[in-house]
Amino acid sequence: MNVISKVIESLADILDFDPNNIGPETYLIRDLEAESIDLLELAVVLNTEFKIEVDDDEIFLKTLRIYLDKPKECPKDMGEYMMEKYPYLTRERIKEILEDLPHGPVIKVKDLVSYINWKN
């Protein structure tokens, strides 16, 4: 089973959702209503499933808004800065995230997949 299928299966199990309604573009919090308690569970499952050491802050973009709130540390190019902080995300995805920020929590299923692939 590939990474995306395993991630979707884990999300469906933890969040009690039909896996057929989850895809790479699904938002974890906006669509699947994940709460902090669910992200804790997800981290435990991904640790076990993929035998990786999941960093909660990194994978769930928990510190994203903190980084954005520190303009002094931010260089001129916010995209570059974000790529340093989240090396597993592509430039395009970072751009997407920055544009999407006003609409709510940005993390999508495909971000988890990127993180796992990067860790492996």
Add this chain to the structure above:
Amino acid sequence: MGLFSSLGSDPEAIVENILKDRVTFERPVYDPTTAVSPVHDFNLKDHTGRFKDARYLNRGVEFALAAALKAINASKLRPDQCERAGLFVGSGPNMDLGGECPDIRDGQIVQDPLPALFLLRFLPNTAASAISRLAGIHGENLSVGSACAASMMAVGEAFRKVKDGYLDLAFAGGGDSRLSPGGILAYKKAQALWQGIEDPRQTYAPFDVCRTGFVAGEGGASVLIESLDHAKARGARILAEICGYGSAMDGYTMTAPEPQGTWAEHAVQHALSEAGLNPGDVDLISTHGTGTVLNDRMEAGMIQRVFKGHSPKITALKSWIGHLASACGAVELALCLSCLELGLFPGVRNLVEPLNPELHFLKAPTSMNPRTILLENFGFGGQNSALVIQSWKP
């Protein structure tokens, strides 16, 4: 009222099972020397719909939650009425040792397949938390952990809160299941379980001289306790009146009851006194009646003493559903309420030679309309509780 029991979860199923003498006793694969009474075809999600926190509920809590939701649904309360309702839940320990514990050897965790918040499956207030979340209940509340007296004590405490004017309405009940290798192991080691080579359906007999212990059961129940004024004002269907409650502790051993039943009697007398009734007013006693050597001897002796000169009928619902541990009080109350509605009460199954022949045990299903019922539940640790209810006559 909401009920899940192996005898049935609504009056129609209950009466059919009683009349056909049907119980679900079977030998569990994890220990075929014992017997259990499972509730078949129970699926939590049928009652909650999508509910991601279900992963934190052990099977007993699943029953407590489903029963509460069923009771809330049956009550026809509006959301704003539910919001200020109280919630009182009897809660037992999670004994699913094999399914819930990491592999620990020489003090080191070798393997840990547990979810991040597996501790929720052990916290005593997980049932209340889940019920509150799904039903929007926010009033005064209490999770009671007094062993096999827990859910009767939850009912008793809720009754007092309503009686004393702290609440207009409160849901009270509980759910439990010891149908797991750990649960059975615990009570087997304590020598409290029915064991034998015979068919448990033919031989589990509380109050019989040949009794050997209890059949472990599972299930849950919840009742809405409401002040009369409040119930009348909203046109509620009143099932019965709770008239008195009593509780007391033995202060004796950690498991065995005090042999004379001194403090069990105290609980019973207190419940009768609060109800303003005398022993002669009691028509039926729903006993704790576990089928253990020590409980039944104590309880029969105590009943004979308290009810000397009177002849209340006596039944033991555990002979039909097994022992539901912390949930037995709520479930036996709900079954009594169902039986009141049906006008039919089950007797003590398989009772051939009562250890106390002077007592008036029901030995077969009996059509009756008792006015006053005394319910008794006792628990490890010397917990005693008693409740007096009366059929409702407007």
